[in-house]
Amino acid sequence: MKNKQIPNLETFAAAAELSSFTAAAKALRLSQAAVSQRIAALEMNLGTSLFHRQGGRVLLTDAGRRLHDYTRRILALHREARQEIAHQSIQTTGELSLAASSVPGEHLLPHLLSVLRQRHPQVRVKVSVTDSAAVLRRIERGQAHLGLVGMKGDSSHLDYRCFAFDTLAVIVPSGHVWGRRKQVTLAQLAEQPSIVREAGSGSRRCLEQALGEAGKSLRDLHVALELGSNEAIKEAVLQGLGLAVLSVQAVENELRSGRLHALTIRDVPLRREMFVVWDCRRVLSLPAQMFLDLLEPCKEYCGRP
Secondary structure (H helix, E strand, C coil): CCHHHHHHHHHHHHHHHHCCHHHHHHHHCCCHHHHHHHHHHHHHHHCCCCEEEECCEEEECHHHHHHHHHHHHHHHHHHHHHHHHCCCCCCCCEEEEEEEEHHHHHHHHHHHHHHHHHHCCCEEEEEEEECHHHHHHHHHCCCCCEEEECCCCCCCCEEEEEEEEEEEEEEEECCCCCCCCCEECHHHHHCCEEEEECCCCHHHHHHHHHHHHCCCCHHHCEEEEEECCHHHHHHHHHCCCCEEEEECCCCHHHHHHCCEEEEEECCECCEEEEEEEEECCCCCCHHHHHHHHHCCCCCCCCCCC
16 A cells, blocks of 8 residues: 555554544544545545444444454554654554453552553553443443453453452451351351342352352342442441452452451352453454553463353
8 A cells, every 4th residue: 555545544443443433533633524534545445345334333344354454564564664764752642441340440450550651651541440240331332442350241242361360258357256267168158147249240240150059049148238349348347237258359458457357168169260351343452452461361362251
């Protein structure tokens, strides 16, 4: 392609990565008409459609996906040439939208964002922290580039990669009768009032799966409260309203200070994987790919559920 096609390729990449001509126009400070014209020029030049238009959203065709792979390489070489020949220092810019459930969002993400800022200070980051089910909905709707969650969903459009592990434990206040114990049985747990996360939470899903493998369910526990955040549950436990099964990362400070105490459940392992998730129908922007590169996989790709 001729050099004059570079702006068209940049526009194409933005539209592909944002799944929207309107969002691409805003990001590139162009009119929407200019974006449409550049995409049309590319399609005419290549003799094929690059996007499926669906209302206000656009998704790449097979030809568009192939072109995006080439586009990323062409634009990377273009930046490299400018840096090498013209001695221009070109910082990676753009916006990265992340969605995370509570444990990875509150306890793993801050360090990752610090590393990203050190390497790519011009990248703007937006983060929403909610439960795992809401994160998966945001990814599938194109409202976030990447998600960090503690469970997998059912959608065939989502890809997952395990990047960390998390351990859950029974949490009680330090003055509880179990305050010096290391382990309890499931039967003993069922006799105590329990506080659980809301449906859609990854930690609740982990507990439900562990109970299911032991031939039990939440109905076998004495559930006294259902709350929508780990912080609210911690305060309820500290107030003596019940015990809870929470990530040890979520109560690390309280365990260290002695305000809370953690126990395991005999023969009921409570360990789960933390996943980074993305929609395989959409291409990842350069900032999203750079963030993904920060996450060292703890094993091979976990694949689709």
